[in-house]
Amino acid sequence: MAFTRATGKHRGPSRLSRRGAGIAGVATLATTGVIGTLASPALAADADTRSVEDTGLTQVVAADALADTIDAQAxxxxREAAEAEARAKAEAKRKAEAKRKAEARAKEIREAKERAxxxxxxxxxxxxxxxxxxxxxxxxxxxxxSLWSSGSHSGVDFHAAYGSTVVSVGTGTVVEAGWGGAYGNNVVIRMHDGTYTQYGHLSSISVSVGQSVTPGQQIGISGSTGNSxxxxxxxxxxxxxxxxSDINPVAxxxxxxxxV
Incomplete structure (x- = not known):
């Protein structure tokens, strides 16, 4: 009589089945006393199998370590970028403050010079x-x-060669500029303190009535016009x-x- 095998897919025993059979075989051999020569190859094969199966976990651990390293570097x-930005801001602030102080100091100096x-x-x-x-x-x-009609000198005479520059003795306003009879060409100035000064016998006049003058400003040229x-x-x-209304000019x- 002939026997036929049922049709369908057939697979070899799985890895787990093979391991179970191997373990069972080892146990049988151990009971029969035949384990010395057979046990070692079986255990070595099992160790190799575990080594191969553990490779995936090792890769995961290595990947995690690499990711941690990358995160730490990032x-x-x-941090370095933030610190650099903070340093740049601090330096910009320092420069701005230094510029502000320099400008303030320059302003103080300028104002002091202007006041002076x-x-x-x-x-x-x-x-x-x-x-x-x-x-x-x-x-x-x-x-x-007898040179003076009043009998005495109403002012003082300053030595001045012909053509010498005559200036206002102070700040004031010209109230007379022209011919003054015995005084010849003369200038009268109302001074800023309310007094008056007169300059006579000029050869020429450099100012006009109403003009403001300052100390040392030329008002004419000395000469010998009039009673001189x-x-x-x-x-x-x-x-x-x-x-x-004369008063002592020297005093x-x-x-x-x-x-004087």
């Missing part, structure tokens, strides 16, 4: 000086003689613009800091 780079210049100008405008630089009094105040015996500057200090200039 975090370190982010204004103060110097204020002092200059309030100052007085000789009407002819480096000159001296050649004829004193109230000197008597030679080139010089007749200078008077007055309480008004009119003749006869007047000295009281205002001029060395």
């Amino acid at each position: 975090a370190a780079q982010e 210049a204004r103060e110097a100008e204020r002092k200059r405008l309030n100052s007085f000086q000789l009407p002819v630089a480096g000159s001296y009094v050649s004829t004193g105040y109230q000197t008597g003689g 015996t030679g080139p010089h500057l007749h200078f008077e200090a007055r309480t008004s613009a009119e003749y006869g 007047y200039l000295r009281a205002r800091g001029v060395n």
